[in-house]
Structures are given as structure tokens and as C-alpha cells.
Amino acid sequence: MSNNKHPRLRLPKFTGRILISLVLLVLVIISIQVTQPDMGKLISSFEKGRQITDGLLSPDILEKKSLGSYTISIAVPVPCNSAPQEIIPDEGHRLEIVPGCANPRDLVILNGYDLGENADVNMRWVLPNGKLFSIRTAKTDSSGNLSEEIDVRPITVAVDGIPSRLEIEVFQPGSTYSASKTITDVFNNMYVTIFMALLATTIGTLFSLPLSFLAASNITRKGVVGSAVYYSVRFFLNMIRSYEPLVMASIFALIVGFGNPFAGVLALSVVTAASLGKMFSESVESIDPGPIEALQASGATPLQVVLYAVVPQIVPDFLSFAIYHWDINVRISTIIGFVGGGGIGYFLSEKINTFNYSSAGTAILAIIIVVWVLDFLSSEIRKQFT
Amino acid sequence: MLRVEHLTKVYPNGTVALKDVSFEVPDGEFLVVIGLSGSGKSTLLRCINRLIDPTEGKIFLDDQEITSANSTELRHIRRKIGMIFQQFNLVKRSTVLTNTLNGRLGYANPFLSLLGIWPQADKDMAMAALNRVGIADKAKNRADALSGGQQQRVGISRALMQEPRIILADEPVASLDPVLAHSILQYLEQMNKTDRVTVICSLHFLDLVHRYGTHVIGLKDGMKVFEGAPSEIDRARFKAIYGEEAQEVRATALE
């Protein structure tokens, strides 16, 4: 055994374990002191937490919509004799007002017949100038009739013999579900996020290409100038990579405006360029020098050598890294919105800040789905290249 | 006629790989370079097409000095010198046809070649070359889908595309089993005999040296320790060149 040749300082096993346990214990104690976890708080705010999770867990996805609606109306002469009263039909859904005319500030009863059972009704005034004036909603009884008291407001006075009308919109009971407004918003924002990530990945990749060659030792680190370039590019890449995209995004958000997707694009582009630059450079460094030598030996120009011997070797890696990074960028850009980068993250933070937890739930659900789908897609696509 | 004069190569780390080596290779010769591992065979072959720049000495192809050529001249010289490698050095992900066409890059229209466009004449030539080494049916396969022997044949067809005057073959069969070794060397022999291509080839096996070489150079520690006809290399000489390892090498060679 080679270990025996180079004996190293070794603690007896038992003592070693105790020492390690002690160190771990001290670390745990320190971290508790530093973060001061308050279990009591977790229990005392249980009710609040339940409300929030309830909201988050019942995402606003579908919207109830009635099967159909119809509108009928009846003229209300205010004051009396300012316009003729309407003749009320004997059958079908119909309206009646009692009394048949009114003066301002009177009360009238609006009766409706055969409107359909248990239907939601919107009641409103249609003023002589055609403006709508919402009153309130009501519900028909089990025989399909309606009887509601209506205030006759001065605004309903007839003009030039044209009376105001009471109009009802009747929603037939039974309903269908359709995508809610939130869903549309989430879609639009998700769309922004995905394309923000795509744009950032594209820009970042374009910048990373030259950087990667400059940061590859087998290409650049030749001579004094080459080494200087190599080390400074590498240093630069490492420096940028050590910044969290979030920090970068909040800085850019300050510059180009809060909630502006451009901030996210800028931050992600910079991070992507640095990170892909590093990954690509490692891939360039690991290529087989054999074909390069072979093409040089056949009299090919340096550019031809790069195109025919280097590029075929790195393209699969480059594509797969770039796709992988797009996947990562979608993930990050969902979060970047929180610090003002726009897109679904910004939407989510807005909803949370306005206590709209079910909309927030929708956004979270959408993020989960998109991340999952992209993860799957990107791994499938990358399989094609290896 | 290739002329090597007082060639010396000292690597940056101080290793002296070649020490004052001189020899001449008349056109049409099949020169075999023998020597222990580390004796400088690869360094010598790579100095000839200047994949490695020699430290001292001169190399002439006819009357043109290779060692002082500028980059354009060098590329024109290299077009006429094909090279075959122990590890084949194919672009593994490219097709056999593309790998073969790569041998024509030195002649290609620089602009079209950057777009990946090849004239039909070059494609026909590549198919003919592949046909000659018996793997035309593999033209559309990826290079790494081929066996070692087949890959080396692609290496030969790539060199054929250069219409070379000289072939440098650096242990072309060291990665192949003995049966395949003969099939590969026969292609080199055929180029040597029918196309009058000068072949400079490093080999490890004594029987292959006897079978294919028309002239032999022996290297030891970077110095030329033997030059003569293959028939002059008996076991004693072989031992002098290979030292104590001779037993082992011969055993492999006789298999």
C-alpha cells in the first residue's frame, strides 16, 4: 500500500470522531446564536401562515362563466307623463314597474316574470343619453320571478320625451369555467420571462464565444502577451461569476428602472457570458490536439484549422451548455423579477405584496410547470448532441 | 530529394531530442526510422514539416529550405508532405468524407472552404481516395464509428488528397494488430511504388522494417547511430540500437 510509504499524522479513530462531533456541536450552537430561530413565532403565527398557504394552494386558474345571458328593459317615465308608459306583454320574460311611472326620489318596484329560476341578475339604468348606471345584482326566485325596490334618482329624469329605462341582464344558471384573468396575466408574464431568458442566453453566448477562446490555455497562453491576456480574461470571468445574478439584477434595475425586463436581460447576459465563457474555455482546453496538428500538417490556414478541426469538436458541448444555461436562466429570471427584473417574478412579488395569495399561487404553479418542462426539454435536446 | 543537415532539437525544458542528425532521402525511397521509445523519431518527422521548429540545422526539399520558409511558403511546402499518425488524428465527430476532404484544405478556395463548400471535383477525388483504401461505403459514417484499421485508412485517404511528394508516417501501425499493420503498410508501399511518393516511416517491428523499407536510419538518444540497407540490420545491430529492450521488441516483432 502506498499509504504506508508516506505515513501521515493520524489520530486514533475514536478520538478523531469525538473531536469532529465537538466541532460540529460548536458550529450548530454558533449558528443558532447567530440566526436566533424563534419556534414560538412559528406557532403563534400559525393562523396567518395557514391563510397564506391556503391562498397559495388555491391558485386562481379558472373563472366561472354563465352559460349565457340576455337583456330586457322597460321604460320608466320620470316624472309621470314625461313619456308614454310601455305595454307589457303577457308571456315570455318580461318586466313591469309598479307604479307605471314615478317622480324623482320615489320608490318603484321592479317586477320581472319568467326570467328563469335562480338566475343572477344585474340591474341598471339606461339613461336617456345612453349611459349605463349600475344599480345592484339580484337573484330570481325558484319560480323565475323577480321583485326589487328601486330608488328613482333625479338623474333618471326623461329628456325630450325620451325616458330612462330599467334594464336587467339575466345570467342563466349553470355555468362553464374558463381561464381567469390571472391566468392570462401569468401567461403574458411567463412569456416575458422565457424570452427574457432566451435573449439573455443568446447575448451572453455571443459574448462568451470570443471570451472562451481567450481564456483557453491551449489557444491563448502562448508568449508573454498571450499569457497576460489569458490570465486577465480568466480573472475577469471569475470575478463576474462570483457576483450573484440577483445582485447584478438589482443594480441594473436601479439603472434602467424597476420592473423593467431589460434589467433582468442585462444582468443575465453578463452572468451568462461569464459563466459560459468559463465552461466553453474548459471545453476548448479539452479538445483533442491531434486533428489540429493533422490539418496544420496538410497546409491548412489557421482559420481553416479552427473551422475544420476545432469547431466540430466543440459545437456539441457549446450547444448543450448554451441550452442548459437557458434552462438555468429561466429559473433565475423567475427570481430576478423579485428584485425588479420584470417578468413573472415581478408579477409574483407584486401579488404577494398586495396580499393576493391565490394569484401568487397561480404564478408559482406556472413557474413550477415551466421549470419542469424546460428541464425536461433541455435534457432531451442535450441528449441529441452527446 | 529531401536533405537534412545537422538537425538539433532542444525542447524548452532542456531535453535534447535530436543531436546533429544529417541524412538524405532520394525521391522514391521508403525510409524507415527505427529507435527506442524516446529516441527522437517523432521529433525528427515533425521537424521535417515543421510541426516542431528545430533548434539548429537545415532541411531542404530539393533546393528550397523548409527551415527558413515563411508561413505562406511553409503552407505550400506542407501541401506536398502528407502525414500519417499513430493515433490517426481524425476529427472524430466529422464524417469520413469530411475527414478525407480536410486533406485538400491547403488547395481549397479559402473563402468557399470557410463556408464548408467543396467543388464537385474535390468530392469525386475524395471518393476515389476512399475507394482506393477500400472504405468508400463508409463515406457518410462518423469517423469514430470506424475500427482502428479503418480509421487509419481514412488517415491515408486524407494524405492522398494532398497529392503528396512525401509521406511522413509516425508509427502508423503501432496502434493496430499485426494483420492490420500489413494491410496499412501495403497502401503506403503502393503509393511508394506506383505514385513514386517518398515515404519516411517510423516502425517498431524488425520484420516490418525488412519487409517494407528500402533504407533505414537508426536513432538512439537523439543521435543517428545507423544508416544503411534493411538487410544490414541483423539481430546484433538491432540490439545495438534498441539496447536491453531488444529481446522484448523482437518477440513482439516475430509474433
Ligand SMILES: Nc1ncnc2c1ncn2[C@@H]1O[C@H](COP(=O)(O)OP(=O)(O)OP(=O)(O)O)[C@@H](O)[C@H]1O
Ligand atoms: N513537447 C516536448 N517537450 C519536452 N520534451 C519532449 C517533448 N516531446 C518529446 N520530448 C522528449 O524528447 C525525446 C524524444 O521524443 P520523441 O517523441 O521524439 O521520441 P520517439 O522516438 O517518437 O518516442 P516514441 O517511440 O515513444 O514515440 C523524449 O525524451 C521525449 O520525452
Ligand SMILES: [Mg+2]
Ligand atoms: Mg513518437
